[in-house]
Amino acid sequence: MATPLNVAVIGTGMGRYHMKEFVETPNVKLVAVCDLNRAEAEHFAREYGAERVVTDYRELWQIPGLDAVSIAIPNYLHAPVTIEALEHGLHVLCEKPMATSLEEAQRMVQAAEKAGKRLMIGMSQRFRPQSLAFRGMVERGELGEIYYARSSWIRRRGMPVIHFAPGGSMGRGSWFVSRERAGAGALFDIGVHMFDLTWWLMGNPKPVAVSANSFRNLCNAEFERRGIVCDVDELTSALVRFENGVTAFFDVSWVAHQKDEMNVRIFGTQAGFEVYPPTIYREPHWGELHTDTVEIKLVEEGLNPRRHFVECIRDPEKPMIASGQECLNVMAVLDAVRRSAEAGHEVAVNL
Secondary structure: OOOOEEEEEEOOOOHHHHHHHHHOOOOEEEEEEEOOOHHHHHHHHHHHOOOEEEOOHHHHHHOOOOOEEEEOOOHHHHHHHHHHHHHOOOEEEEEOOOOOOHHHHHHHHHHHHHHOOOEEEEOHHHHOHHHHHHHHHHHOOOOOOEEEEEEEEEOOEOOOOOOOOOOOOOOOOHHHHOHHHHOOOHHHHHHHHHHHHHHHHOOOOOEEEEEEEEEOOOOHHHHHHHOOOOOOOOEEEEEEEEHHHOEEEEEEEOEOOOOOEEEEEEEEOOEEEEOOOOEEEEEEEOOEEEEEEOOOOOOOOOOOHHHHHHHHHHOOOOOOOOEHHHHHHHHHHHHHHHHHHHHOOOEEOOO
8 A cells, every 4th residue: 555645634614625635545645734713623633633833834744754734724825835835845736816915926926836746726617517417528529619608606695704704724814805815705705716717728728918897886885884894896798819819708796686607618629518507508410409408427536626636736647637737827818808998998918
């Protein structure tokens, strides 16, 4: 049997799901949990069998035999903690968004290359069974030429701080609505998922320009009543242009007077599909329209971001889904969306 891979998780919000997937992965040992809330860290350490609890992530660097860390903390800490972990010889899985700026993300990739360690970003939507199945169709050319995509994630009531429990796994902490600490609002929280999945299912075309708008209209009075400064978007929409005239549109909102919605639609010359529910639209012969609800077959039993991260550490040659290098494209588009919304016109993607 191979030597167990020793991992630590920093952050107990979304990090609790990281812990669960790590301990369910064969031959992996969760050795430490880190969070400023020691009581919560101790709770999850007991639940998942971690031997150590720390409140200062720097203490993790001193743990003998530690191989990797999983980072699930506020966005503004992603880059500095990732870079420090890499400099201490650890592989890193970092939650999305990669960082609060494109420049920070670039430094993360440079640090990984210098350290010779693997850096993965937690683009979890890619690992859903239907996402993996549809990606396979795209790679096999079954859609023909992909020319357009449209995606949306609209929450009727899903505003961080206001609509989520303080001790839950999502939307907790005023940092979510701070431009300085979060980078952006709905755009960096759920927009990153929508654009990333759309772009990945399109086959990763090269983005060249973005035209975007952002809004913050519905929760201003409530934040003022609570004494919390909210200076991020609650809704953002963007049109992304790629090479060869291919385009994609996405919009995301934390709160809206609309029904809840989440979907990705990919348009091809031979077929198209939507992800939720998984459905394929095609025309095998002219005039014969077929609409098929797809029964998704697992590409790989039990595949999830943490298991994939571990496999990529054990096999340095294994192609990584959502590597830091690949996800620079996503950060470049998010950066362009933010700049376009502020400028009020289309901007180029800086790659």
